[in-house]
Amino acid sequence: PNNVGFSSVVSLGTSVDIDFGEVLEYMVSDSRTESIFLYVEGIKDARRFVSALRAAARVKPVLLIKVGRHPVGSHAALLHSGAMVGEDAVFDAALRRAGVIRLYNLGQLFAAANALFSHFRPRGNRLAIITNGGGPGVMAADRAADIGIPLAEFAESTVEKLNACLPSGWSHGNPVDILGDAGPERYRAALKAVLEGPNVDGVLVMLTPQAVTDPSGVADVVIELEKTADKPVLVCWMGEELVAEARAKFSAAGIPHFRTPEPAVELFSHISAYYQNQKLLMQTPSSLSHLPPPSIESARLVIEMALSERRKKLNEMESKALLAAFRIPIAQTVVARSAAEAMVLSAEIGLPVVMKIDSPNIVHKSEVGGVRLNIRSLAAVRSTYQEILDEVKRVQPEAVINGIAIEPMIQKRNGRELVVSVRRDPVFGPAITFGEGGNLVEENRDVAVALPPLNSFLVKDMIRSTRISTRLGEFRNMPAVDMNALELVLLRISEMVCELPWITAMEINPLIVDENGVVAVDANISVENVSPTADRYDHVAIHPYPSHLISTWTVPDGTTVTIRPIKPEDAELEVDFVRRLSAETKYYRFMNTMRELPPAMVARLTQIDYDREMAFVATLEADGVENEIGVCRYAVNPDGESCEFAVVVADDWQHRGLARKLMGVLIETARSRGIQYMNGVFLANNERMLKFVQKLGFVLSNDPEDSSVKLGILALQD
Template sequence: MKSTLEQHYLTSLFEPKSVAVIGASDREDSVGSVLFKNILESGFKGRLYPINQKHDTVQGQQAYKSIEEISARVDLAVIVTRAQTVPAIVEQCGRSGIKYVIIITAGFSEAGHSGAALERKTLEIARSYNVRVLGPNCLGIIRPALGLNATFLRVSANVGNLALVSQSGAICSAVLDWAKSNKVGFSSVISLGSTADVDFGEILDYLVYDNRTHYILLYIEGIRNSRRFMSALRSAARIKPIILLKAGRHAGGSAAVKVHSGMIAGSDIVFDAAVRRSGVVRVQNIGQLFYASKALASKFRPLGKRLAIITNGGGPGAMAADRAGDMDIPLAAISADTMKLLNAKMPSTWSRSNPIDIRGDATPERYRDAILAVTQDDGVDGILIMLSPQAMSKPMAVAQVVIEISEQTTKPILACWMGEDQVAEARIALENAGIPAFRMPETAVELYFHISTYYRNQTLLLQTPEGSSQRTQQETEGARMLIEAVLQEHRKVLSEMESKAVLRAFRIPVAQTMVARTPTESLLLAEQIGFPIAMKVDSPDLVRKTEAGGVRLNITNAPAVRNAYHDIIETVKKRHPTARIGGVSIEPYLARPNGRELMIGVVRDPTFGPIITFGAGGSEVEIFRDRAVALPPLNSFLAQDLIRSTHAAELLGEFRNMPAINMTALEEVLLNVSQMVCELPWLQELDINPLIVDEFGAIVADARIVIDYAATSGDRYSHMAIHPYPAHLIQNWEQPDGRTVVIRPIRPEDSDMEQEFVKNLSDESKYYRFMDTLRELTQAMLVRFTQIDYDREMALIATIPGEGGKDIQIGVARYVTNPDGETVEFALAIADDWQKHGVGRKLMSALIECARQKGYRAVVGDVLSQNTKMFRLMTTLGFSIHPHHEDPAVKRVVCPLHAQ
């Protein structure tokens, strides 16, 4: 079988052997003139064709009147003509067989309705000829190693291993200017413009393949396709570090983004949550972008956030501590043993706290003693060493001490040598040794925050929460039926009873609730439930019942029930005369002296779909605004991370003579809410407030659900930005000898098993699978094969139990989506001892069904012509066999997928 790591389909766009510039010009300072001159002067080795209707030559090069006059193959066309001419030019490119165009021209979707219509027309023409478009309204691309500068920038880029992908040409310009003076090089500079066609997702896919790219820098204004973006971002971040800068964090920035690119920036807190789940780090300015990339390149790796600060000046130490407080970086608590060491080595006037002020007369030896003491403290995750030049300071000697110790310890160290002339040489020495070194303490602390966050986010990336199993789906069928019934009644807001019924279907504990429509009925229900009770107005129009005067708590007797019923109805009618009132709900009054009131919510973000919110609850929820946000699906690790991200988390342990809550019960509610989000695409809003949690468990006191019709497709999780682990695909296959083969989607933790599986394949099996004689998978291949997104790709493995409870992999079948988005390409490998046992047929049948359920049109693959066993299997599975249009040593097999 063919390897899935072949050349990427966008290679001709970013590595063209021939380029045509349509609108190339001699007119000084015009875009066409500057861009064409840049390509000429950047040393491009391929063929270059200027297109200009009015001139025979452009900048000394033979010109052509039209792209259709060129008889040779052209890989890439760059268009710099007026917007109104672009559709016809794209059509000419399509007729000429050009598959990639870059549209530099502005005046499309960012220019209003007429521009948006022009953009739609351009894309329709491009798609009819299978032409891919980068832009419009973009700066172009730079590939320094290829000598290609197809931009109209006045600044070039040095060769390096950073790839910059930006929706803003101005940001590209600013970044390149900064990089030039700081001697930073690039593998690629790619300006996306309005991302009308080729978007972040596809470019990230390409950069993963690009061996010249080691780190990826992104500037983002808005996302068009969140699933594609998240899928590609998470996939790329597993292999290459990604640092991201996003505009539109506040209202003014969001408005500027819409004017510039015609895109909506979306909620920043939700975007932040998406970044956390993607294993990337987000920075706030261009300087941080490069500091972070340099730190990652130097292997600076804090595994926690507890920071120790060593300084020879109290003021600078306080500045660093303040910035750490701003960014929620805890200052490490110095242990008793470390304190003892410091007291023995430091002068009596040292600060005896963190920041560790070793005084202005600190010698290199004193720095050495302080640093060595702190590196042995298990409560310290990282160390910031600061030096301000004073009369007794020896900046270079102290730097040499830091460099020496950094080579002996695993603790990450960063430095801040304040000042300029007296410390410049020492700062350079630190940087050359791979130690991040800064002029100002705030910048150093910001870097520590960003890189420690990056490694935390990498752990979040590896989490693969499950969707529902077949058993869970059966249990929640009642919730689906209830939702469908409500929609048939043309209602979208569920009553409290209905909302709690849905929660109960997902095993979320709720307070029993019944609705009374008369005072007498309220008495009967109260007696049935038992005193004390709580009474609340039942109205689909009132979100905050307490503010509406519709809640009465701790009612202990029958007369009070009747009075409360009348009082609730009258108060609500007076305050909200148009509100619909269905009656009054009766439920037990949850008197829990140690209970904490929390809130769990679900809302729909226009870009990223459903998100889960968590924080402090109760009637003052809007005042405290304690909220943390997470993208579903969740598992226990992610649920704990969500809880820890709130101020409410500080109240959940032992607090004011109250015992700690039952944290397992709280996590279970969050996990079940996550299951709801996965399995109910109709869910638009969920408001659980309060959720009362104490040492005994959790119970929902009040809940409100809003639903709406949902678009259905072959993908049951199409409403989510992150595809959950598809647990419903797990199946057991009983063998005649009594052994059980488990067929299931692959997980990240299967990497060792996958590596062992490939190692044990015979040379022939390896060659048939990879068309190569590799001995084992590289780390990059291993990551790509085991850390998949389950959206655009699928890998099903077959395992059997081994010794010591470890599973053994005996086969794998996988597919990846082709560039057309309609077909998938498969690969199959079976352990030699298990060939001719039906494992290949079982895996392929399951894989084909996955592709069919996703709505793909066909499964295709390339098979070596001598692989007769594979051809026999393919024929029995319904594949047809065809000659390959490029390689006679390979045949293409195709299985059409028709809905069944």
């Protein structure tokens, strides 16, 4: 009845030996499977889950229902499957990065599956509603507001067209109430005008059967216009017998149709979110190597000192030292252990100052009376020192007090107070949170959550998804803030949590930003020991850009070649490289005579998941321009133990040792990842390649199904 068939149904039970990763890898390779649906209670291996999701979503739509959204459900899921559930907002963040649609019931699943099959593809999430009944239109608008779908604000040209074709009593807004006596031609005129509107991403057409309504005739009009529309159309024909014929027509035309407004709006939300998530999926964060590097070693020393003293909470000076090591602007802090020392330090810093309690037991200092602002005289510094100590001892007598922290009073007339925090999710590892800061941060739910690593696109998306973003531009009498400085701080925080696996929690509150820049006024960081056998990025669910694998190689003639992991920005580099290859080299590499890389293949070759695959490009720089002269890559097979490789070198760089150097780097990287075997497929008439791989240690054999092909295998582990 739902027009959805199943190629396979797999129940994992308690996932003792098979998890989502293995099943997803099978579904991706199964030609009968057009889209993938998952019911998830919990995750056991976050890295493999996210990696497999991202690989699957690049090829086929993935729809997912995840239960345990609330504490009661989480407990039930844990008892049922034994898998960790984690925080729901973090799970959502993982799904967005994986390009997956999250649904909440089976009805939504079937509706979304049908919509994807019918190529329902919104460009954005601005919805227009056309209705002949005011009440149902309001119901649809309310549901849109509930789930964050903005109603389109019509351009002046759209309003003029609607005024010209509708009675004077129409609603003059969105929803477009075209009145109860609307016939097919009025629907035609309204839908045509709205579809042509520049601010509209999709249209919901609604009909309630009334005395003069022609449900079937209006359906014919909608189907006719939908065929040539460049925006998606979905419909809600309310009622039963009077609209049965119209529904049958919509089904035959492949237009999503509903009986009530709310599911229609939810479908539009889910599918528009899917295509937005697909954009997030394509974001593979690259290195920040074009920026001044952080001082990772000095940050590590601060952390190791604290852990050697059996402290898991860094004091404010240590926390800010870590931020400074990653080049995040801070308000310099010093700690006074007496009133006299406080006066001396305040005079050195310069009045006015801020004084705050320094205690490993107190996170929110203002809640215990541990903060005083704008202290303008040394006499006030002396008296305030004792006042803070007395108040904190009264409120929290068991707290260990190191002294009083003193820092300059940051006064930014146009400053906006923000908060950036990091918390370690039990399933997905570090998650970065951004939102409005200040004293009410605990009560404020207006936050965005994202998984590191981030890039500029992801940071912009994160900021844009919060309400505070509307106040970061020109607001009242304040100029727009320095968005570049704010985005750079979030990029540095992402880099920080990727490179410092000891960090379990962090809060910068407030982070003050104005038109001149940004400064971290207060910071708290918690750390813990890391297993000495842990891999560099084991703590994050998405593998960051492996900048530590960048190296250089000097050719005997003195030329210096850079060998580095590929990144998304290399798309044009890769296209130009393949374009310059000779026809013979292209044929041996791709086993066909393609002239240019198609866009989909370019994306596939440059936007890689560093956990499942690796590609190294060899580049030369001349007059500030980088040119690719070779590339090698491997992709891990579904068995997790072997990988397939490929290598190609520019024609004018062949016979110069570059291919051997690239393969040496590739083999060593695969070996360090624990991969057991490297496999290759070669044309039997490519004698140079066959001799080359044999010298590398590959064992060749005939392909039993194709005599024109040779198979090679190299054991990587002793």
